[in-house]
Amino acid sequence: MSKLRWGVLGCSSFARRRGIPALLTTPSAKLVAVASRSKEKAEKFRSEFGLARCYGSYEELLDDPDIDAIHITTVNGLHAEWMLKSIEKGKHVLCEKPFTTSVEQAEKVAAAAEGSKTKIMEGLVWRFHPQHKQALKAIEQGEIGDVRLVRAAFTFQLQDPAVAAIRLHPELGGGAMLDIGCYPVSSSRFYFGSEPSLVNVRGYVHAEYGVDVHMAGSMEFPGGVSLIDCGFDAPFRTDLEIVGSTGRIYFPKAWQPPQEATLYLNDEPIVLPATNQYVLMFEHFSTAILQGSSLDWEVTDAVLQMKAIEAIIHSIHSRQPETVQKRQS
């Protein structure tokens, strides 16, 4: 069976903990190389994971003719630049969330991808967990009526000063909305199956860095409203509730369930066996490229996601409601 040949761009903590171990066990993927700005760090990763090659610059990875697809795991502020360079070199890209740090960048990436043979997807991995397929099926079968409200949260305590210096740095794409707010935003879009027209949020902006550290507010959809919050200064919370006209679905651990996943359909628990959602994501992307089939989420989805996020960030700073369509012009 042929496999898609992968390279990892950025020897990040995420790549070490999640990305690389998942790529190494994805049936249709073959991880060929890693790249870092530092050759020493790349070599460490290469030997730790038993990989064939490593590079001390991102450029060299993109020049490797034996690589078909790139997993971008650098800081958020570099995602757009390295997606554009990957597309230029004819590589497919799975880019970690958030896709970019602005709508303008996302549209540039989408335009470049359109004129090429490459496929691009945002790595919003939670969408690949079977618990959400189960919930969608229940909704389609009318088990909670029409979706009226989505309530979603992602908060944690950002305590490590070294990590905080990156997660808050404006030029590196810092801020809670870009980092973790993308989960509540994407799940609202996912469960309403449409795009928000208006967002109205309030948040706290870091006095030194000037980026949002905590926010809460609403997004208005054609069929209802979502209530979202995210932040770097609250206990670990990752829950999601879908309220329909006649019932509800509740996920205590919506974005990355531990071993087993439990969701509640009209208060009845449904327990799903342990799975690796990262492997499911890499397998989906790899087989789509190998078989020439479409991705579940094409680059257009990533642009729409950035439009909602950008409107929310503007609303945090303006302290006013922001129209998403207005920001689309």
Ligand SMILES: NC(=O)c1ccc[n+]([C@@H]2O[C@H](COP(=O)([O-])OP(=O)(O)OC[C@H]3O[C@@H](n4cnc5c(N)ncnc54)[C@H](OP(=O)(O)O)[C@@H]3O)[C@@H](O)[C@H]2O)c1
């Ligand atoms: N899907 C998920 O579950 C998930 C979870 C966590 C994070 N993520 C995403 O994965 C990406 C990496 O996150 P992380 O937490 O792993 O971050 P991290 O450990 O800080 O890694 C970021 C990497 O970016 C590279 N980099 C390039 N320029 C840099 C600069 N000026 N300062 C610091 N690093 C720079 C570095 O790689 P080199 O030194 O090798 O060049 C660094 O290792 C982010 O986009 C994040 O949103 C996704």
